[in-house]
Amino acid sequence: MPIKFFIVSDYKNSSYHIRLPILLTVAVLAGVLIGANFAEPKANRKYQASIQKFTQLMEYIENDYVDSVNTASLLEETIETILDKLDPHTVYIPPKDAELAQSQLRATYDGIGVEFNLLRDTLYVVTPLSGGPSEKAGIQAGDKIVTVDGENIAGIGLNNRMVFDMLRGPRGSQVTVGVVRKNEDEILEFELTRGAIAQTSLDASYMIDDKIGYIKVNRFAESTYREFKAALTELKTKGMTQLILDLQNNSGGYMSAAIGISDEFLGENALIVSQKGQSAKYDSEARATKDGAFQEGALMVLINEGSASASEIVAGALQDNDRALIVGRRSFGKGLVQLPFDLNDGSELRMTIARYYTPSGRSIQKPYEDGEETYNNDYYDRYVSGELFSQDSVHFDENLAYETTGGRTVYGGGGIMPDYFVGLDTTDNSAYVNRLVANNTIREYTLDFRDNHPELKNQSAEEFLATFDVTESMLKEVVALGEKNGTRFNQRQFNKSKDLMKYLIKARIAREIYGDDNAFYKVFNQTNEIYREAIDLFKNPEKLKEKSSGVLLQKM
Template sequence: MKEPEHEKIRNDKATVRLPMLLGITLAAGMLIGATFFGGGKSLNNIGRGYSKFKEVLQLIENNYVDSVNTDDLVDYSIAKMLEKLDPHTTYMNPQDAVAARTQLEGGFDGIGVEFNIYKDTVYVVTPMAGGPSETAGILSGDKIIKVDNTEMTGSKLDNALVFKKLRGKKGTEVKLMVLRKGEKKPLLFTVQRDRIPTYSVDAAYMVDDKTGYIKVNRFSETTYDEFKKALGTLKQKGMTQMVLDLRNNPGGYMDRATSLADEFISGDKLLVYTDGKDDRYDRQTKARIAGQFEDGPVIVLMDEGSASASEIVAGALQDQDRALIVGRRSFGKGLVQMPVMLSDGSELRLTISRYYTPSGRSIQKPYVAGHSEDYEKELEARSKSGEYYVADSIKNNEKYKFKTAGGRTVFGAGGITPDVFVPRDTLFMTKYLIQLFNKNIVREQAMEYANDHRKQLEKDGFASYKKNFVVTDAMLKRLTDDASAQGIKFNEAEYKRSKKYIQTQLKAYIAQYAWRQGHRDGLNNEFFEMLSEGDETYKKALTLFDRARLLEKGGYASHK
């Protein structure tokens, strides 16, 4: 189950590492073996080090007092060695490499359900439209209690176990035992696994009769094709100005990012260039196509979770004075990695160059080799300095001052600084709220409501729901009672602080569960339309199109 981006309430260690794992490659970066090493310098100068390492490993294997796993020692040695380099050069064992690549592939083999673990039980949130589970008869709200011969209940149940049991090779079968509301006995289903597409465009809808909104969650294999389709659809609906949401987008394939940027930038203007020690990895990427939206004001939403390929897009559009950047300073990853598959299936992602925006600025934030923990805590340091809340807390280094095509001042060496700052809203964040999400209570309450009232919701339609539906106090009482029954002590003061946010979340999830199943293109428009009601950055952006239009027409004055 892929958790929606907005649910990442805290920047934990895994969240901070995400840009390191996903912001990975050049368009032609899949070079391995002889291509990677061929034509380079002689290996003689590293021969002595290799011989020493092999000698030590053999001594351990043959003479050490206890039995050891030399494969683990090798993995550890490589990982420690790479710590002497930059924070984004990484090594992954075969299992982690497969998991990381899956994030950027266009799909996986499985049964096609979104699930939720609630009260130590797997609930089907929704079967994918046209997917194998829907075909077999699986319904929203079904409890999966057994997969083949494995019980799917209990305290040891987690996402990893569910993935392991439900995913598998296309064409293979899996037997599910299901409990369904209204049925006295368990139901048995045989589902044939198939290729399940994954999507990187979360939403694409018209805000009003002229304003379009597109949210991109990462730059994967299919991102550009998805984006082109979404852009074309919105233009047909009359879009003349748009919001591109790249918040919490950790990056991905560089060529998909430049292709997306090319849809907005005319002529043969520079989009990005790379520079490394080896000239083979130096290249310039320029606009080359007649894009679908080269005219019309554009606003790009960014935050501290926007990294790598996201920063390439934002940097190109900002430096060419094509878009107004709104939000908070981005992550600051300006190093390009080339993935090299090793003989055992493990993978080395080696930094081969730096990328630079059209004005010549590097987005990479400062780091000290061997101090990865300090690098990972940089986002936390921003919070402590007040940067997330006060625009003047952003401390750009005057040494890295650059000019856009129209002469506006921009800064490098630390992410993309927005043209218009919008502070982070954390007033609603409480321990009580975090406990609700950790137990999946909000989602479960929404799913139950959507399933119980599905016919009425579908009859009324989403437009009526958006305008008229209100999350009542009775619905909230049911939620807090459920939380108490699961051991979450009610805290009235924290509940009042979080109440509005909880209402927005409930309304958004009910909309998702009521209407998403009808989307075969992966879009989750109803969900994000409802979230926008409490999204201050989104609402601020919609007031800035006059400024974005002025920028597009040559009004290049700098803005704080």
């Protein structure tokens, strides 16, 4: 499974958002960002002669080469070739992509405020975002946007980047969209004034039972710490004494957000993270303050192979301080810190300026000396080796062994190894159900189901979750729609994945009806083996006797 690193990704259960458009469906965040001063150019450059030679070469190509050459494009490729010789997380962002990259982790963006999806080459409004320009203008869930500023956009091969370019824009600017709505004979036109749209980084926050709270963080952005603190406070008022912090597939973001969240769990002066670069100005360490909001309650952190960067800072800080039980599978293994440098033409360089270290002193950066292809194939290698299924397949270098504050052994050199391993469960997964998801059949079905059953809005989300069942006739309708969309029915794989399909359909219907991610995850999380195991561990702490320190076991 090759992974290409970009500065930001927002894959949220196959929902595509204008507030954070997806660049790749499987992507993890390129790096941890920190604030620092830009480096001053040195007076004597060792490479001045090489730069002069390169400039001379480009001039010869521009003026004397037999064919016409796009030297600007050639230069862009040269830059990327140079950076390929460094680490996998030092990246060049061209001017056309720089604004998008810079906006990914901001608290707000400027746009029309809709969550959208592309079905059959048509732009569907999944939901207008609360308080945004689209909601205020009367755009509804289920609307199809077919024109933008008078130009047809249906059936032209739309992709998410094209939608982003058309519908986002400077705050206060206007855009006119033409909408096809069910039971309306004519195209409806809405003139929208783009505004500031809040970006959230918490997918869900709810009580599992009367003691266990659950918070899922999808990234570490500008507003993440504030969102997390508010969610933590609310759950405490509901009686939470045990917390599951879900960082699965969270690929990182700002170091400051990771430090802030870690601080809420640790006692005063506990080391959270340190970093060291070639230049001493990038050396620093962060320690906890005395005012953590959840320093005593029982805590589990969920990670997997998609948890990277800032997620690993949190997991490493809590593991090394024996503060939380880390549950799941070995994390990605990104222990490098990037800093953004603006270039004169509006492009940006995100360059690695330091390594970070967990409190025990370990670097969790996995090796990258064998090249980008090997680095990016790490997930596939873990799958083939059996690591995703069995802890016995994971091997660490004994020379990279470290100790937690409680004396437990932890390892550097390749991600955070959980205290309690949970193998990947593929018993109900199949290529058939994956195809139904990939070609948007399940999403299309749930959107239509929502539109055809408005009466469901008359009951609460709690009532829906307790009483609604996906029937056999509904499954047959999904199968028929799948065949219409080009997915051939497979009886054996259908039987294998039947229960999983029911969870997926019910979870998405809950989201479409109530616009509530909590409702979605209360259903969807039942398919997640790490989540289920964490709850079981809270209810049966005796299973942890060989996995945790005495202090940690007492908290459990």
